[in-house]
Amino acid sequence: MAKKILVCDDDQPVAEMIKVMLENNGYDVRLQFSGKAIQKRIKEYLPDLILLDIWMSGINGEEVAKILKRDEQIKHIPIIILSALHQNEIKAIIKRVEVEGFLSKPFNMADLLKMVVKYTS
Amino acid sequence: MPKTADLRDLAYLIKVLIIFTAYFFTARLGLTLDAVSGFATLVWLPTGLSLAALLIFGFKIWPGIFLGAFLANLTIGAPPLVALGIGTGNTLEAVLAAYFLKRLGFNNSLDTLKDVIYLVIAAAFFSTMVSATIGVFSLLLGGIVTSKTYAATWIAWWMGDLISDLVVVPLLLVWSTRFHFTISIKRLIEAIVLSTLLVFAGLAVFGGLLSISFKGRPVAYLVFPLLIWAVFRFGVRGAVSATFILSVIAIYSTILGFGPFSVGPLHENLWFLQLFVAVMSITAMTFAAIAHEGRRANEKLQSNERRFRALIEKASDAIFLVDKKGSILYASPSSSKIIGYTPQELVGQICFVFARSSDPKNKLELSKLFKQLLKQPNASITAASRALHQDGSWKWIEATATNLLHDSSVKAIVVNFRDVTERKEVEERKDEFISIASHELRTPLATVKGYTQILGQLLQSKDDKLTGYISKMAGQIDRLTKLVADLLDVSQIQAGKLELHKSKFNMDSLVSEVVDNLQLTTQHRILFQPDGQAKIYADKDRISEVLINLMTNAIKYSPRSDKILVRVNSDTSHVNISVQDFGIGISKKHISHLFERFFRAENRIRSSFSGLGLGLYISQRIIKRHGGEIKADSIKGQGSTFTVNLPIKE
Known part of the structure; x- marks a missing residue:
């Protein structure tokens, strides 16, 4: 069975591009364009990995990650931060929340796939 | 119309004529008064007149003096040769005095002690000896004095000239210098009252006014209070004018047989009077000059003080003077514009009281900086801090504190600060x-x-x-x-936000990784010579960025070469990475600018080499932030070597 990946990014073109990339490589991908109701969505879908953007309209990805990592039902699911922020800023965020990894945009498909493989196997 | 030169000649002739006339008549007047041996007189106005004329009009008018002296003596019956000798002596006296005074930097306004001393010594005391010696010697040669009367005649001559230099010269000089006539009614009344009292007192003491006979009584000192009044209220002008008025009255009264000096024969009486006049004149002039100098120094001090005060008070930066405990000793008016408190409210407060309430960490940092500053005399420290304004708003303040505790004229820490809220x-x-x-x-x-x-x-x-x-x-x-x-x-x-995220890694592996990645994009062969151990604690991503920059540059700037050499070597404390190319190289004048922002060595061939010129600037900043250094060696046309030197541990 294909591994399930939830991509949470308010920038639709990016989210769709990631979807294509991952589907082409045999993953099952669902998109989420905001942080709202994300907990409910995860509990329904039960992904193997979450790709999470930081700057989203209405909600901060950092907050979303904190909420998810506090939820007993969800917190085992690995989260990879994807962000177009400067590396320094991303690294500062990583220090504050316990997520599994990060990729800064624009990223190489190979790097993304490597990371996805790492956290879904 | 007469030419300018003619006018100048005419003016000169008029000056000479005036000097001649003045000299001639004052000389004749003097000679009619009790003259020793007929020629040496105790009141010799012409000496002062001639010296003052030379000092005011210049040396050129000497013929007027010579003619006046010669003719005055000739017309009272001196043989022509004797008159010629006397004329020469009198002229020489004035010329020598004026010459030495000018050489010494004498100032006609006589308002410094130095000027008074020069006048008394160079002119009054010494130059007059020339005239006395030549004049009396001429009389001796002419058979008018004998060797017996020589000494008395010489002294009379010398004293007459000396007193003239002390009384007449100051009066003429001081009143001939420019001055601002801004006298108030009050001062004018005071001047009139003082002059009236001087004349009255002079006549009373020396002239037998009020029918009190002070004949032969030692009461000359009675005029001194008025003289002191003149000196301290009217300065040098007051001093020399009062001296002149009293001298004229005293001499005239004594000649008429009145006053404290009328004891013996007239020439003897006049001799003692001269001593009195000389002392009075020197005393008055000295005190006036000292008082003037003191006043001027004080004015200068005050004007300096006013200037610096204005500088500090009008400056947009505010200034605190702070003692070693941090307590404010002085706050300039601008302080209230910046933090809202008046200087009165600030004095006595601890200077970082405003920063205190914002952030305890901030306050700790500021007091740490302050303690550090206390240890370094003359050092300055600049820091920015948030501060609470009196109106409750938060401001950003940037302050520079300089430790001038050991500077005897300040003895405080000077803190100047400004509001940088907008900038922040x-x-x-x-x-x-x-x-x-x-x-x-x-x-x-x-x-x-x-x-x-x-x-x-x-x-x-x-x-x-x-x-x-x-x-x-x-x-x-x-x-x-x-x-x-x-x-x-x-x-x-x-923005000063280059943050490093350090970890331990192997430099060989990193370089090898970068080389492998770049090798995929270029025809150049990148030859890597690893060190074998080279472990380091640094920001791997940032160092990788530097390596990519250096290697892509090496490839970019060696279009006709086919290889790049990359070497890593290390010792116990440092790792060296060098990237060598065999390309176009960099000229000497460009090498020192290589690491500047937006610098590109070969601007003119921009089209051949793309880029913004930021790579080396960023690389250098990254390496410096690690405590390392980066340098370039190059020979134009032969290639360049960039070497990075990084400490293994910071």
Whole structure:
């Protein structure tokens, strides 16, 4: 069975591009364009990995990650931060929340796939 | 119309004529008064007159003096040769006195002690001896004095001239110098009252007015209070004028047989009177000059003080003077503009009281800086801090504190500070803008890059031509990504926000990884010579960025060469990485600018080499931030070697 990946990014073109990339490589991908109701969505879908953007309209990805990592039902699911922020800023965020990894945009498909493989196997 | 030269000649002739006339008549007047041996007189006005004339009009008018002296003596019956001798002596006396005074830097206004001393010694005391000696010697040669009367005649002559230099010269000089006539009614009344009292007292003491006979009684000192009044209220002019008035009255009264000096024969009486006049004149002039100098020094001090006070008080920067405990001793008026408290409210407070309530950490840092400053005399420390304004708002204050505790004229720590709230806000807005710009530029790039890679993957091994196009697109997207990253890095560096995220890694592996990646993009052979151990604690991503910059530069600037040498070597404390190319090289004058922002060595051939000129600047900042250094060696036309030297541990 294909591994399930939830991509949470308010920038639709990016989210769709990631979807294509991952589907082409045999993953099952669902998109989420905001942080709202994300907990409910995860509990329904039960992904193997979450790709999470930081700057989203209405909600901060950092907050979303904190909420998810506090939820007993969800917190085992690995989260990879994807962000177009400067590396320094991303690294500062990583220090504050316990997520599994990060990729800064624009990223190489190979790097993304490597990371996805790492956290879904 | 007469020419200017003619007018000048005419003016000169008139001056000479005036001097001649004045000299002639005052000399004749003097000679009619009790003259010793008929020629040496105790009141010799012409000496003072001639010296003052030379000092005021210059040396050229000497013929007037000579003619006056010669003719005055000739017309009272001196043989022509004797008159010629006397005339020569009198002229020489004045010329020598004026010459020495000018050489000594004498000032006609007589308002310094130095001027008074020069006049008394060089002119009154010494130059007059010349005239006395030549004049009396001429009389001796002419048989008018004998060797018995020689000494008495010489002394009478000398004293007459001396007293003239002390009484007449100051009066003429002081009143001939320019002055501002801004006398008030009050001062005018005071001057009139003083003059009246002087004349009255002079006549009473010396002239037998009020029918009190002071004949032979030692009461000359009675005029001194008035003289002191003149000196201290009317300065040098008051002093010399009062001296002149009293001298004239005293001499005339004594000649008429009145007053305290009328004891014996007239010439003897006059001799004692002369002593009195000389002492009175020197005393008055000395005190006036000292008082004037003191007043002037004080005025200068006050005007300096006013100037510096205005500088401090009108400056937009506010200034605190703070003692070693941090307590405010003085606060300039601008303080109230910056933090809202008046100087009165501030004095006595601890200077970082405003920073205190904002952030305990901040306060701790400031007091730490302060303690550090206390240990370093003359050192300055600049720091910015948030501060609470009196109106409750928060401000950003930037302060520079200088330790002048050991400077005897300050004995405090000088803190000047300014409101930089606006600047800080702009900086914050700029930082925010950079973050947004970064995000907004990278997001679409991410999409384009992603789809390009997807396309590449889909087309792989299906269509060589299309794959080629796509890899070109991918290359350009990478370039664009790098440019955006560089620009943002520069902004971060400029804002002082170059943060390092250090970890332990093997330098050989990192270099090898970078070499392998770059090798895929270039025809150059990148030859790597590893060290074998080279472990280091540093920011791996940042060091990788530097290596990429150096190697891509090496490739870019060696278009006709086919290899790049990369070496790593280490010792116990440092790791060295060098990147050597065999390309165009860099000229000596450009090498020192290589690491400047936006610098490109070969601007003129811009078209051949792309880039913004940021790579080396960023690389250098990254290496410096690690405590290492980066340097370039190059020979134009033969290639360049860039060497990075990094400490293994900071």
